[in-house]
Amino acid sequence: MTPNQAFYRLSREERLEQLLDRHLLTKEQADCLLAGKTLPLSAVDTMIENAIGIFGLPFGLAQHFTINDHSLWIPMVVEEPSVIAAASNGAKRVARSGGFHISHTERIMLGHITFNQLSDPETFSEQVSQHKADLLQLAASAHPSIVSRGGGPIDLFVKPFPNFTSVYLTVDTKEAMGANMINTMLEALKEPLAELAHQQPLMAILSNLPTESIATAQCTLLPETIKTSKMSGTLVAERIALATDYANVDPYRAATHNKGVMNGTDPVVIATGNDWRAVEAAVHSYASRDGHYQSITQWEMTPEGNLKGQLTAPLPIGSVGGTSRVNPLAKLSLDLLQQPSAKDLAGIMAAVGLAQNLSALRALVTTGIQAGHMALQYKSLAHSVGAVGQEIDIISRQLKKEKIANQVVAKALLLRLREKN
Ligand code: MEV
Numbered sequence: 001m002t003p004n005q006a007f008y009r010l011s012r013e014e015r016l017e018q019l020l021d022r023h024l025l026t027k028e029q030a031d032c033l034l035a036g037k038t039l040p041l042s043a044v045d046t047m048i049e050n051a052i053g054i055f056g057l058p059f060g061l062a063q064h065f066t067i068n069d070h071s072l073w074i075p076m077v078v079e080e081p082s083v084i085a086a087a088s089n090g091a092k093r094v095a096r097s098g099g100f101h102i103s104h105t106e107r108i109m110l111g112h113i114t115f116n117q118l119s120d121p122e123t124f125s126e127q128v129s130q131h132k133a134d135l136l137q138l139a140a141s142a143h144p145s146i147v148s149r150g151g152g153p154i155d156l157f158v159k160p161f162p163n164f165t166s167v168y169l170t171v172d173t174k175e176a177m178g179a180n181m182i183n184t185m186l187e188a189l190k191e192p193l194a195e196l197a198h199q200q201p202l203m204a205i206l207s208n209l210p211t212e213s214i215a216t217a218q219c220t221l222l223p224e225t226i227k228t229s230k231m232s233g234t235l236v237a238e239r240i241a242l243a244t245d246y247a248n249v250d251p252y253r254a255a256t257h258n259k260g261v262m263n264g265t266d267p268v269v270i271a272t273g274n275d276w277r278a279v280e281a282a283v284h285s286y287a288s289r290d291g292h293y294q295s296i297t298q299w300e301m302t303p304e305g306n307l308k309g310q311l312t313a314p315l316p317i318g319s320v321g322g323t324s325r326v327n328p329l330a331k332l333s334l335d336l337l338q339q340p341s342a343k344d345l346a347g348i349m350a351a352v353g354l355a356q357n358l359s360a361l362r363a364l365v366t367t368g369i370q371a372g373h374m375a376l377q378y379k380s381l382a383h384s385v386g387a388v389g390q391e392i393d394i395i396s397r398q399l400k401k402e403k404i405a406n407q408v409v410a411k412a413l414l415l416r417l418r419e420k421n
Helices: 012-021 027-034 041-047 083-095 121-130 132-142 144-148 179-197 233-249 251-271 276-287 328-336 342-364 370-384 390-401 407-420
Strands: 059-067 070-077 101-104 108-116 152-161 164-172 203-206 214-221 297-301 307-314
Touching (some): 059 342, 070 083, 070 251, 070 328, 070 342, 083 214, 083 342, 083 370, 101 342, 108 179, 121 132, 121 152, 132 144, 132 152, 132 179, 164 179, 179 203, 233 251, 233 297, 233 307, 233 342, 251 276, 251 328, 251 342, 276 307, 297 342, 307 342, 370 407, 390 407
Antiparallel strands (some): 059 070, 101 214, 108 203, 152 164, 297 307
16 A cells, blocks of 8 residues: 555555554454444344345445544445545535534424314413423433433423414433434323323324524635636635525525435434434425525625535434444444534534535536546446456446446446456
8 A cells, every 4th residue: 555545546455454543443343344244134133124134335434524623534324426525525625724613502302292173272271381390290200311311301382283282392312312212201291281181182203303403514615725627716616605595596406405415414324323314304394494495505705705604404313322232333433433422423414414515516516517426437337237356447437438338338348358358
């Protein structure tokens, strides 16, 4: 291995050696990755019903992230070829301008117990207010361990809707995502609330729109860090700012814009054993909180002529629980991220989403995305027709020069290469 050789040019063994040298992995973890060991087969039957095996996805690292002045390697589980390269590229540009800054509000999750067609919603609401302290106490005693960890139920309030009345419970879930905890508390409140309502509730469930648990990642880029060979940094910056303005007026674009953001965030959610469906639900419902689906990132020019980016969204994850207890790779991911608190982990996920969005927008408003996308697609294509080892690089270089790059062309190129050798 040549010193300072780019990480992506190394073999998988050499990459693991580097991580070992940097004390980012233990020998046991490196061996586990080398051997392709993931979730133990013995665990799958305890996780889902009707398990028949383990479905694999690539596990990689994004580089160059500076977050709150710390350098981090970001674990990502993703199948889309260009995602990790784009995240690393965006992060490298941001690092040249001071890195990402992350922050988080309190982590307050919520859920509701809902009644349909109450005969006297006003009296019910008054009764809930009168019994609020007891109801909160009951919720706390349904999950005492969170109270001993300094969290637990915070507030209870009634929200009227046409034909429906909901009692909302807010909970400080500390390091946990909190879905089970909240659902347990809500179910403990069903019976006492049914007595006050004189009818059974329709349902009791957490909400995946935790508007009081918001992660923020910010960065400010100097224009020269985003210039291209054909466009000045200032022009690129202005065009990136325009790209978010456009996403905010056209939901068809906002959906793709936010998908690009989640290209960065979801792989970290998955790598750390968290529930990506919960995160997706939270992000997209938050993006339409004003009744109009918008971008979850905002890019704008500062008075100094720099480009400022911000991602603000609820990212309901936990730094404990999820599959991190059973999946050694989820634990490894959290180790790589230096065991962040849930607030920091959500902030890191926001920073990766912002980096990914920066790379996508920079490409879109300059050369277009296909050039970058295709480089790795060619490798996948070469691999899919049976190329191995060095053949993959040779075929993907040749595919790049072809007018049409598909499996038929890739197969023919491989055949020709093998005939020559
Ligand atoms: C592709 O997976 C993601 C992009 O479409 C995102 C975007 O358009 O901003 C490139």
